[in-house]
Amino acid sequence: MEPLVLDVTDGDGVLAAAAEVERSYGRLDILVNNAAIRVEEYGRKPSEQPLEQWRRTFDTNLFAVVEVTRAFLPLLRRSPAGRIVNLSSLLGSVGTHGDPASYAYSDMFKSLPAYSASKSALNSWTVHLAYELRDTPVKVNAVHPGYTRTGLNDGEGDLSVQDGARTGVAMALLGDDGPTGTYTHRGETVPW
Ligand SMILES: NC(=O)c1ccc[n+]([C@@H]2O[C@H](COP(=O)([O-])OP(=O)(O)OC[C@H]3O[C@@H](n4cnc5c(N)ncnc54)[C@H](OP(=O)(O)O)[C@@H]3O)[C@@H](O)[C@H]2O)c1
Secondary structure, three states, X not given: OOOXXXXXXXXXXXXXXXXXXXXXXXXXXXXXXXXXXXXXXXXXXXXXXXXXXXXXXXXXXXXXXXXHHHHHHHHHHOOOOOEEEEEOOHHHOHHHHOOOOOOOOOOOHHHOXXXXXXXXXXXXXXXXXXXXXXXXXXXXXXXXXXXEOOHHHOOOOOEXXXXXXXXXXXXXXXXXXXXXXXXXXXXXXXXO
């Protein structure tokens, strides 16, 4: 395994990375769009989060995913079993956010409107691309990893990093009969 350093918001760097993978391997089997940021402050009201944070959040969490995916798609199409996994979040579930019984119906989780909306948009991108690729071997799915102890949450969370990775890994290793265009956590469908 060879690491390749990449800033996903750097368009030239993305193209160079795809060219490097093509030179070294000729194709790509699995693309996991994992990189994301959460720059909003907990505790602020949704309407008080600065627009600049919305732009930064969407640059990384949505536009970079689209750009990276477009750059690597020709290589994924050369694979007999291309898989794209988009790391979404339960906070991207509009149904969950609107449900007063949900844990997302709280001041804490309503203070991340740009992060949440970027994941809702990522879910929409997932179903659009899955539709485009429905007659190919390439499968495109969104996952919620679970509330995981990482820097994104300031170290808070229910799951270890190993457990948080399980849903994404499972969807990256789907067989030919596996689904596409889904949004899941540990095999269970998450409401859009
Ligand atoms: N942790 C959770 O509870 C949770 C819940 C739901 C969804 N998620 C999602 O799971 C994924 C992984 O998050 P995490 O919890 O592991 O967060 P994390 O610890 O903050 O890791 C995010 C990673 O993204 C990278 N990154 C950010 N901007 C980048 C850029 N422009 N180019 C390249 N890499 C960039 C970071 O790299 P640097 O370290 O170099 O900045 C970091 O390695 C994210 O999509 C997140 O939204 C996490």
